[in-house]
Amino acid sequence: MSYTYNDKIKKCFTNGFKSGGRCFFNIFYMADVSIRYVKGVGPQRANLFEKKGIRDLMSLLYFLPIRYEDRRVIKSIGDLQYGRKQVVVGEVHKIAVKNIGRRKIFEMILRDRTGYLSLVWFNFEYQRMVKRFRQGLKLLSYGDVRFYNNLAQMIHPDIEELDQEDDNSLSFNRIVPIYSVVEGFSQRVMRGIMRNAIDKYAQELIDPLPVQVKEKYILPGLQEAIYNLHFPGNGLSIDALNNRGSIFHKRVIFDEFFFFEMAIALKKQSTMKKNGIIFSVSNDVVKRFEKNLPFTLTKDQRTCVNEIFKDMSSGYPMNRLLQGDVGSGKTVVALYAAMLAISNGYQIAFMAPTEILAEQHYKTIGNLTKNMGINIALLKGDISNNERKQRIDELSNGTLNLVVGTHALIQPDVKFKSLGLIIIDEQHRFGVMQRMELKKKGNNPHTLIMTATPIPRTLTMSAYGDLDISIIKELPPERKHVKTYLFYRDSQRQEIYTILKDEMKKGHQIYVVYPLIEESDVLELRAATKMYEELKCVFNEYKVELLHGKIKDEERNLIMNRFRTGESNMLVATTVIEVGIDVPNATVMLIEHAERFGLSQLHQLRGRVGRGSEEAICILYAHGFTKDSKKRLSAMVKTHDGFKIAEIDLEIRGPGEMLGVKQSGLPDFKIANIVSDVDILKMAKDAAFDIVSGDMHVDKEALYKHLYDSYKKNVSFIEV
Ligand code: ADP
Ligand code: MG
Numbered sequence: 001m002s003y004t005y006n007d008k009i010k011k012c013f014t015n016g017f018k019s020g021g022r023c024f025f026n027i028f029y030m031a032d033v034s035i036r037y038v039k040g041v042g043p044q045r046a047n048l049f050e051k052k053g054i055r056d057l058m059s060l061l062y063f064l065p066i067r068y069e070d071r072r073v074i075k076s077i078g079d080l081q082y083g084r085k086q087v088v089v090g091e092v093h094k095i096a097v098k099n100i101g102r103r104k105i106f107e108m109i110l111r112d113r114t115g116y117l118s119l120v121w122f123n124f125e126y127q128r129m130v131k132r133f134r135q136g137l138k139l140l141s142y143g144d145v146r147f148y149n150n151l152a153q154m155i156h157p158d159i160e161e162l163d164q165e166d167d168n169s170l171s172f173n174r175i176v177p178i179y180s181v182v183e184g185f186s187q188r189v190m191r192g193i194m195r196n197a198i199d200k201y202a203q204e205l206i207d208p209l210p211v212q213v214k215e216k217y218i219l220p221g222l223q224e225a226i227y228n229l230h231f232p233g234n235g236l237s238i239d240a241l242n243n244r245g246s247i248f249h250k251r252v253i254f255d256e257f258f259f260f261e262m263a264i265a266l267k268k269q270s271t272m273k274k275n276g277i278i279f280s281v282s283n284d285v286v287k288r289f290e291k292n293l294p295f296t297l298t299k300d301q302r303t304c305v306n307e308i309f310k311d312m313s314s315g316y317p318m319n320r321l322l323q324g325d326v327g328s329g330k331t332v333v334a335l336y337a338a339m340l341a342i343s344n345g346y347q348i349a350f351m352a353p354t355e356i357l358a359e360q361h362y363k364t365i366g367n368l369t370k371n372m373g374i375n376i377a378l379l380k381g382d383i384s385n386n387e388r389k390q391r392i393d394e395l396s397n398g399t400l401n402l403v404v405g406t407h408a409l410i411q412p413d414v415k416f417k418s419l420g421l422i423i424i425d426e427q428h429r430f431g432v433m434q435r436m437e438l439k440k441k442g443n444n445p446h447t448l449i450m451t452a453t454p455i456p457r458t459l460t461m462s463a464y465g466d467l468d469i470s471i472i473k474e475l476p477p478e479r480k481h482v483k484t485y486l487f488y489r490d491s492q493r494q495e496i497y498t499i500l501k502d503e504m505k506k507g508h509q510i511y512v513v514y515p516l517i518e519e520s521d522v523l524e525l526r527a528a529t530k531m532y533e534e535l536k537c538v539f540n541e542y543k544v545e546l547l548h549g550k551i552k553d554e555e556r557n558l559i560m561n562r563f564r565t566g567e568s569n570m571l572v573a574t575t576v577i578e579v580g581i582d583v584p585n586a587t588v589m590l591i592e593h594a595e596r597f598g599l600s601q602l603h604q605l606r607g608r609v610g611r612g613s614e615e616a617i618c619i620l621y622a623h624g625f626t627k628d629s630k631k632r633l634s635a636m637v638k639t640h641d642g643f644k645i646a647e648i649d650l651e652i653r654g655p656g657e658m659l660g661v662k663q664s665g666l667p668d669f670k671i672a673n674i675v676s677d678v679d680i681l682k683m684a685k686d687a688a689f690d691i692v693s694g695d696m697h698v699d700k701e702a703l704y705k706h707l708y709d710s711y712k713k714n715v716s717f718i719e720v
Contacts, residue, residue, distance in 0.1 A: 033057045039196040040189070048184040060197050061205070062252070064229050064671065065177035069142055069158070070238045072174060078114030080145045080152045088117060089162070089172075092137045097126060108133060110141060117141070118153040138162040140171065160188055170195055175232040175241065194230050202226050208706040209255065210698035213687050217254065218247070225251040250680060253672040257684035260669075262707055265692035268319075274444050276317035277346065277420050281309050285343035286336060288372055293332065295476065301329055304470040305336045308448065311468070312340055312421075318446035324472030325642035326607025327479060330450045331364060333472070334423045337448055338365075338402060342374060346420025346445075347395070348402040349438060351409050353426045355380060355553065356560065360582060361425065362404045379405035379414070382553055410437045422447045452604065452642075481640045482589070482610040486633050488622040496619055497538055500588060504542050504569050508587040508614065513605055515596045516548065516574040525550065525574075531592065532572040542569040549574060584612030594620035594636075595629035599649040602636050628652055650675055 033056055036046035046055075054060055071087045080086055090110035098105050106121040106129055119141055121129070133139075143157030158178075160171060170176070170191045179190050207222040214221070220228075225248040232241055232248075240246045244253075297305065304322060311318035324330045338348045350365075352358040362378040369376070377391050377400050394400040398417035403409065419442030424435065439445060449467070487496060500510055512535060514528040525548065532546040545568045547559050562568040564583055571586075589609045594602065602620070610616035620633055635648045674681055690696035691703070 035060045035197070038193060039200070040193045045185065045193075048182055052180070052182050054182075057197065057201055060194075061202065061226055062670065063179065063194075064252075066180045067178050068232060068238055068241045069176045069178055071140075071142070071172055071176045072234055074140075074172060076114040077110070077112050077117045077152060080117070082145060082147060084145060085143065086145055087140060087142045088112065089138070089140050090117065092133055092135050092139060095130065095133055095135070110139060116151060118148065118151050119143075119157050119159070120153060120155045122156070132161075160186070170231070174234055175236060175238055177230055177232075198227060198230055206706075208703065209258070210691070210703055212696060212698050213258070213691075216696075217683050217687065219251045219254055220247055222251065222255070224248070244676075249671075253677050253680050254684050256669050256672040257677075257681050258688055259707065261685045261688035262692070262703075265688045266707075269692050271319055272316050274317055276312075276315055276444055276446060277344075278315050279309075279312045279340050279344045279346075279420070279446075281313050281340065285372070286339045289335065289339045289369065292368060292370065292372070297332070298329065298472070298474050298476055300324075300472040300474050301333050304333045304472055307468075307470045308333070308337045309340060312337065312446050317444040318448065319467050320448050321467040321469045322448055322450045322472070323469060324450075324452065325475065326452050326604060327475060327611055328452075328472040329476050330452070330472060331361065331425075332368070333470075334425075334448055334450060335365065335368060337421055337446070338423065339369075341421040341446070342401045344420065346418050347398070347400065347416050348421045348423060349409050349416070349419060349441070349445075350402060350404045350423045351425065351438065352404065352406060355382075355406055356556070356581070357425065358404050358406050359557065364582070365402065365404065374402065375400045376402045376404065379403050379408055381406065381408050407434060410434055414441065416441050418442070419445045421445055424449045426450065426452060452607070478613045480610055480613075480615055482606050482616045482618045484606065484618045484620065484637050484640075486594075486620045486622065486637050488625070496590065496621065499617065499619065500570070500590065501539065503588050503617070504539070506587075507566075507585075509563065509566065509568075509583065509585050510570045510588040510590065511586055511605075511608055512570060512572045512590045512592065514572065514574055514592045528572070528574055535570065535572060539570060543567065544570040544572060547571055547573040581608055582611060583608075585614075587612070587614050587616045588619070589617070590619045590621065592621050593623055594633060595622040595625055597632075599632045599635060599645055599652065602632065603642055603645045606636070 034046060035041050035049055035054060035057055036043050038057070038060065041049070049055070049060070052063075054063055069087070070085070073087070075086045075088050077088055077090060080088065088110065090112040092108060093111040093116065094109040096107050098107055103122065106124040106126070108119045110117045110119055138161070140160040140162055141154060141157045142160075143154035146153050146155075162171070171188060177191065177194070178187060179194075182190060202223050205223050205226060209219065209222070213219070228236070228246070228248045229252065232246070236246060241249075308318065308320060308322075311320060322330050322333060334350075338350070341348050350361060352361055358378060358380070362376065365376055375394070377394065379388070379391055383391075391400070391403070392414055395403055396415040396417055408414075422435075422438050422442070422445050424438075424447070435447070435449075439447065503510060512531070514531055516524045516528060528548060529546065532544065536544045543562075545559050545562065547556060551559070559568070559571070560581075563571045563586075566585055586609050589606055591597065591602065591605055597605070606618045609618065618636075620636060622629070622633060625633070631648070631652055635645060639645060639648075672680070687696065691698055691700065
């Protein structure tokens with residue numbers, strides 16, 4: 001399939017930057033020109049490139065080297081120094097397969113005027129090697145030099161065959177680019193093609209960055225950057241190039257971030273231009289709600305409420321992310337906002353990611369607003385048509401003040417009389433588009449998004465760049481750190497069971513979580529069930545129950561309720577209890593196969609205990625480790641700080657993999673990396689927001705035109 005650049009951009013936007021829709025922000029006709037017209041390419045090689053996803057000139061120019069080799073100095077064999085990477089050029093003198101102990105090695109002796117060098121391969125295919133190398137062939141060899149039996153030696157060197165008459169200046173006496181392998185041709189051919197492409201087309205690249213930005217952030221011009229990234233000048237630092245730390249890397253990374261941040265800045269500005277519903281803050285519904293609360297707000301909660309109230313009375317629609325660790329008490333903060341909306345005669349849509357959570361919120365809200373005359377409903381997926389119709393009628397005629405539900409709330413027949421506030425719990429489960437759908441049901445309603453997966457600073461800066469952020473840092477008083485233990489030996493089972501028994505003796509309750517990769521996986525389910533049978537046996541004087549995704553809603557609710565009320569002592573569950581469940585009397589979380597869970601998931605699970613005033617324990621039981629799972633588990637033991645955990649998670653998994661980021665609206669940056677390039681991200685964001693706000697004076701028209709051309713087909717989306 002071939003599509004044009006505009007289609008790509010369009011795809012990016014309509015998919016909400018879901019990964020897969022790759023984004024290039026630097027566009028012009030080059031994106032429409034096939035690379036087959038580049039000298040040295042042609043239809044056949046174009047097909048080979050296509051396999052790498054390179055179809056047009058633009059993607060060819062941005063196909064950057066994966067590393068660089070320092071071939072500024074070609075050494076004579078006689079001058080080679082021990083322990084350093086060096087390049088020599090010589091002629092094949094001898095080829096041999098040798099036996100060393102039980103191993104076979106392939107050895108090739110290279111010679112020049114000054115001596116002999118042994119090149120050694122431990123892994124090789126004999127046929128291929130003899131076909132490739134023959135006596136007298138001129139070669140370039142690059143590698144770490146050591147000495148063996150008084151002979152200089154390189155093990156598994158990088159080899160490049162040189163034509164007899166070819167003194168190809170692209171491969172010598174310079175820093176040489178090495179590209180990710182394109183099957184079917186060598187580095188040398190690749191370099192030739194790149195050279196042709198760059199010589200002919202790089203000068204046609206239009207630099208879209210305003211001069212002021214380049215000056216302020218010390219960025220080179222685009223053409224210069226592209227040129228040097230492929231064929232670096234001899235004065236550059238090889239280390240900087242190889243660490244993506246050169247000023248030219250900085251430039252292309254900056255570009256990717258900058259145009260993305262521009263889009264976000266404009267989006268934010270356009271929201272700011274809209275009229276928001278102005279809520280009056282002095283009112284007694286909030287006061288009555290406050291009196292109902294069995295606790296007082298923490299300082300952070302209070303601050304967040306104030307920030308939210310300020311937004312809701314500002315005249316602009318609120319777009320706020322309420323970020324707080326598991327158990328920090330976000331729900332009650334959101335309910336303050338709800339009370340303000342109700343007292344001003346508006347309705348609230350409260351969206352949760354799962355039915356269990358929706359139900360729990362529904363109950364919590366009911367409890368906290370008892371006797372206040374507020375009408376709350378739960379809109380579930382499985383209610384009868386009649387009941388559903390009734391709920392929807394009550395919503396559209398204004399009888400209902402607040403509705404809780406899952407994404408079922410987005411369905412077209414759900415209409416509100418006056419939707420004034422949207423509350424979304426656990427944002428990462430929902431896409432940007434779903435957020436927008438819900439917004440359409442009101443007239444610029446205020447939006448509050450809660451997230452318990454603490455989103456690292458880097459992500460809030462990018463993906464959530466159009467949101468204001470409130471943070472709850474401190475946990476409610478008396479909340480203690482959950483003691484976390486890591487076990488991994490069968491012999492430790494008894495020890496674990498003793499802990500569980502002791503806690504149940506004290507009247508406390510226990511979660512045992514068993515991972516199911518797929519809720520539908522029969523084998524996995526059987527393993528979980530077996531585990532449950534065993535626990536039932538071991539703890540036969542207690543009530544142990546099993547909860548998994550296959551259990552019907554009705555039954556599931558009964559099980560949950562028995563646990564909530566303390567009727568059952570131990571709940572063996574698959575990850576259906578992952579988010580949000582709140583049973584303060586539960587003090588132990590035992591996680592089986594802890595190595596299979598992601599870090600943020602583990603943190604979420606741990607957050608299910610330690611919600612009351614009692615000491616709580618989290619036991620991680622690992623059945624074997626990988627390097628990554630070891631990192632995750634030791635992070636869990638070491639720290640309780642959700643933000644730190646999120647940072648570590650991001651480090652281990654990379655941004656693309658992080659829970660929910662895929663849906664969060666972050667583009668798949670080609671060159672930039674939001675973790676390692678966070679400093680550049682910050683600059684790009686500052687630049688974009690300064691330009692949009694007018695703090696930095698640039699030729700906006702040219703810049704906007706560039707942006708506009710890029711997003712032509714989707715102007716309504718960003719509403720420039
Ligand atoms: P989360 O932020 O994880 O969604 P919740 O809103 O579920 O957390 O709150 C966790 C628990 O803490 C609830 O039982 C809630 O009633 C309680 N809580 C919230 N705020 C406070 C507070 N200021 N003091 C004491 N308990 C609180
Ligand atoms: Mg919650």
